[in-house]
Every structure is written in C-alpha cells, then in structure tokens.
Amino acid sequence: MPSEIKNNQNKVIAFLAILICIILILIPTPDLLKIYKPDWSLLLLIFLAINIPKEFNLGMAFLVGLLVDVSKGSLLGQHALASLLIIFLVTKFHLQLRIFPFLQLTAVVCFLIIIYQFILFWINGVSGISSSFASYLGPIISGTILWPIIAKLLGQLFIFSTTKK
Amino acid sequence: MVVDSDKHRRPRIPALNIKFILLFCLSFFLLFSDQKNNYVSLLRNSVAIAIHPIQSLVDFPQRFGSWINTNISSREELIQENKRLYDDQLQKKLALQRLASLEQENIRLRKILNASSTIKNSVQIARIISTDINPFRHLVVINKGEQDGAYNGQVLVDSNGVIGQILQTNFLSAKVILISDTDHALPVEINRNGFRALAQGNGSFHSLSIPFIPNNADIEIGDLLVTSGLGGKFPNGYPVAIIDSISLNPTQQFADVTAKPLASLNQAREVILINSN
Numbered sequence: 005m006p007s008e009i010k011n012n013q014n015k016v017i018a019f020l021a022i023l024i025c026i027i028l029i030l031i032p033t034p035d036l037l038k039i040y041k042p043d044w045s046l047l048l049l050i051f052l053a054i055n056i057p058k059e060f061n062l063g064m065a066f067l068v069g070l071l072v073d074v075s076k077g078s079l080l081g082q083h084a085l086a087s088l089l090i091i092f093l094v095t096k097f098h099l100q101l102r103i104f105p106f107l108q109l110t111a112v113v114c115f116l117i118i119i120y121q122f123i124l125f126w127i128n129g130v131s132g133i134s135s136s137f138a139s140y141l142g143p144i145i146s147g148t149i150l151w152p153i154i155a156k157l158l159g160q161l162f163i164f165s166t167t168k169k
Numbered sequence: 170m171v172v173d174s175d176k177h178r179r180p181r182i183p184a185l186n187i188k189f190i191l192l193f194c195l196s197f198f199l200l201f202s203d204q205k206n207n208y209v210s211l212l213r214n215s216v217a218i219a220i221h222p223i224q225s226l227v228d229f230p231q232r233f234g235s236w237i238n239t240n241i242s243s244r245e246e247l248i249q250e251n252k253r254l255y256d257d258q259l260q261k262k263l264a265l266q267r268l269a270s271l272e273q274e275n276i277r278l279r280k281i282l283n284a285s286s287t288i289k290n291s292v293q294i295a296r297i298i299s300t301d302i303n304p305f306r307h308l309v310v311i312n313k314g315e316q317d318g319a320y321n322g323q324v325l326v327d328s329n330g331v332i333g334q335i336l337q338t339n340f341l342s343a344k345v346i347l348i349s350d351t352d353h354a355l356p357v358e359i360n361r362n363g364f365r366a367l368a369q370g371n372g373s374f375h376s377l378s379i380p381f382i383p384n385n386a387d388i389e390i391g392d393l394l395v396t397s398g399l400g401g402k403f404p405n406g407y408p409v410a411i412i413d414s415i416s417l418n419p420t421q422q423f424a425d426v427t428a429k430p431l432a433s434l435n436q437a438r439e440v441i442l443i444n445s446n
Contacts, residue, residue: 026220030227032300057182066192074216075223076303077310077337077344080209081199088196092189095182128305131204134351135305 010163014056017161021048022068029075039142042150045072046120049087050113051158053094054101065091079131086123090116106152114148210337217339224310224342228298231438290404293317293442295325298342300435307333307350307370307434313442314341322402324443330408330431331355331396332440347434348409349374357409358397362387365397368409368428374435377410379426384417386424394428404445 025044033041045068052060069084076083093116094101101109121140128135202208242250295317299310313319315338325332325345333347346353349370357368357379364387368377382388392412398405410428417424 023223026223027227030224030299061182061185062188062192066196069196070212070216071220074213075220077306077308078303079200080203080213081196085193085196085200088189088192092185095185127200132352133305139305 014162015059018052018060026071026075029072039139040146041143042146043117043120043143046087046090047147047151047154049091050094050116051155053091054098055162055164057095057098061095062088062091079127082124082127086120089123090120110148110151113151117144117147214339218341221341224299291444295440295442297438297440307347309345310342311345311440312342314339314343316340319343319442324403325440326407326443327432327437327440332432332434332437334402348430349434355403356397356400357394359388360393360395368394375429376427377430379428382424382426384424388412388415390415404443
C-alpha cells in the first residue's frame with residue numbers, strides 16, 4: 005500500500021480515537037466506578053507514540069492534554085504537562101518499547117500511569133485542591149488492566165509498515 | 170517489502186528535545202497564568218467551543234430518552250398528570266396570592282426603613298449537560314454561557330434550594346461549582362433566629378459542615394438554613410440546608426454540626442439561574 009494512503013488512514017483512525025476518548029471522559033459514570041475511571045487519553049497517546057511516533061508525538065500529546073483539561077475543568081495545562089512528559093519518555097524509547105514482551109510492556113505502562121497520576125497529584129497539591137488517595141490509585145489499577153485490551157484493539161485498527169508479531 | 174521501510178529504520182524523531190522543552194515551558198506558563206489570573210480564558214473558551222458539540226453528543230441519549238418518555242406515555246397517565254399538575258398549580262396560586270400582599274408589605278416596610286427594595290430577581294432555566302468532569306471536585310457544566318447572559322459568580326438553585334454558583338463562563342456553556350465542593354463555603358443564617366453561620370462543602374452530596382458554631386449557640390436539629398446574603402455573592406433568603414446532626418464535645422471550643430442540603434445536588438437536571446443585578 006502506498007505510504008501516503010496508509011498515513012492518511014492512520015491519521016483518520018487516530019483522530020476518531022481521540023474523539024472517542026473525549027466522549028469516554030465526558031460520559032457520566034456510576035458513583036461506584038467513578039474513581040476507577042481510567043486515563044483514556046493517556047493510554048491512547050502511549051499507544052500512538054510507541055507505534056506511529058512520526059505522526060503523533062509531543063505536539064499531539066500537548067493538544068490532547070489541553071482538550072482533556074478543558075473537558076475535565078482542571079487547571080489549564082495540568083494534563084497537558086503530564087501527558088507531554090510521559091509521551092516524551094515513550095517517544096524517546098519507542099524502539100525499545102516496541103520489542104518488549106507484552107507483559108513487560110504492561111508493567112512499563114503501569115509505571116508510566118503512576119508518574120502521570122503523580123504529576124496530577126503534584127499540581128493539584130500546589131494549587132490547593134485536596135482529594136483522596138483512592139482517586140489517584142483508581143486510574144492506575146484500571147489503566148493497567150485495560151492496557152492489554154486497548155493495545156490489542158488499536159493494533160487491529162492501525163496499519164503498520166513493519167509486520168508485527 | 171513495503172515502500173517506506175527505509176524511513177522507519179531511522180530511529181530519530183526530528184527535534185524531539187527542543188520540542189519537548191518548548192512545550193514544557195508553554196504548559197508551565199499556562200498553569201501559572203491560569204492559577205494566578207485569567208489571562209488564558211480566551212484559549213480556554215475556544216477549546217471549550219470545540220468540545221461543546223461532543224458534550225451535546227454525550228448528552229444526547231439522555232435527552233432522547235426523556236423525549237421518548239414524553240411521547241410514549243399513555244393517555245391515562247397524561248390525564249392523571251394533568252390533574253395532579255392542576256391541583257399543584259391551584260395550591261401554588263393560593264400561596265402566591267398571600268405572597269403578593271406580603272411582598273407589597275415588605276417593600277413598604279423597607280421604604281420606611283430606607284432599605285433597598287430588591288426582592289424579585291429575574292431567572293433563567295438552564296440544563297446540566299455534563300457531570301463528574303473531575304473526580305476531585307464537585308463541578309458540573311450547564312448549557313448557558315456568556316451568550317445567554319450568564320456571568321461568573323451567578324447563583325444556581327433548583328426547586329428546593331441552592332445548588333451552587335458559576336465558576337467560569339464560556340461562550341456557550343458554564344462551569345458550576347456545587348455547594349458540596351470542598352473548596353466552597355457560603356454564608357447562611359438560621360431562619361428561626363437569624364444566627365449567622367457558614368455552610369462548607371465536605372465532598373459529600375448529602376452533607377455540609379457548619380464550622381465555628383459555639384457549644385452554647387441556639388441551634389437545633391431541623392433548623393432551616395437560608396442564604397444570608399452577607400458575602401455579597403448570594404442573594405438572601407434562599408433555602409440551603411437543614412441541620413441534621415449536632416454533636417457537642419465539652420473539650421472542644423466548637424460544636425460539630427452538619428446539615429443536609431435541600432437541593433438534590435447529584436440528581437438535578439434542570440437548574441434555575443438567578444440574575445441578581
């Protein structure tokens with residue numbers, strides 16, 4: 005397949021995925037599951053940065069972060085900064101991450117979500133928003149559990165130039 | 170072999186470090202300017218407008234459900250509802266008759282006292298289009314924005330009591346902070362005796378804490394708290410909550426008092442915006 009068509013198709017799918025992310029963030033959840041709402045945008049951005057880093061890297065992470073900030077009503081720049089940092093790390097090491105076994109990659113993603121939540125916690129602390137410890141722990145647990153599913157699902161949608169195992 | 174395999178063999182992403190440093194500084198700048206003052210409200214507004222269609226999309230199933238509900242309800246149900254509403258309206262009318270004369274009397278008395286005679290406020294109905302936008306806060310988004318005349322600090326009530334105030338207006342929507350948010354406190358008074366207090370949110374939809382009540386204060390379970398209007402933001406006289414527990418501890422200086430909000434903070438769909446100027 006010519007690379008131009010492939011790139012365009014990947015871009016369209018990525019934008020649709022981002023749209024669905026925002027919808028997932030905005031959809032109201034029952035009280036019981038509220039603290040387990042995963043960071044959808046972060047999982048998507050990590051996937052994109054590992055697999056098609058040429059098209060989606062820091063600029064995209066920043067923009068999606070801003071969208072999340074506005075839709076969550078948090079301090080403008082909070083999620084942008086956190087996802088920027090994570091995606092910088094991922095893009096830097098995307099070639100290593102690509103050849104990781106699946107379980108190891110999941111462990112790395114768990115670690116990345118912990119850093120992400122820590123940055124959110126930090127900025128919340130500095131700006132004087134207090135919240136319970138569980139609300140930071142919930143997304144880490146749910147994100148780690150969901151990562152394999154999301155990665156497999158998105159892997160089906162995108163077209164890669166190199167054949168994957 | 171694919172055409173661009175050569176391109177993918179090169180590991181470098183162009184200008185990664187420089188891009189990172191630039192965007193990092195930019196987000197820090199955004200954080201500071203959003204925290205300290207309102208310089209970036211234009212940016213926030215424009216992003217909010219971009220998100221507005223998505224918000225409406227998410228809200229659509231709920232609206233569709235209620236539309237179906239109104240269209241499919243049977244004739245009998247409608248007749249019954251109509252009858253109930255008619256009775257309701259009759260009662261309200263009766264209460265209003267007395268209110269009109271009381272209002273007149275109040276205005277007359279206020280004139281005698283040389284006080285300002287603002288009792289009536291104009292109102293506007295808004296709909297909540299998004300909830301639990303942030304797990305750490307009690308914020309909701311309503312479908313009225315600057316375009317409809319909403320402004321920062323505007324007060325929201327539902328049919329039972331005060332819900333909250335507008336924290337931030339965008340062009341088409343506004344972010345509302347509920348009275349149950351941990352960062353929110355509003356000046357209230359006890360309707361029975363005019364005792365002044367603060368009603369502070371504590372992160373639960375079903376209780377507000379009332380701090381700094383002396384152990385010997387005249388306060389009882391079941392007392393109605395209404396807005397006192399002393400903070401300058403909330404108009405006075407709107408019901409807020411009912412005292413539901415008082416625990417006295419002689420070793421502490423203040424009593425531990427909580428109140429139950431009258432408005433259904435986590436159930437309301439339609440809210441009323443009060444225009445106080």
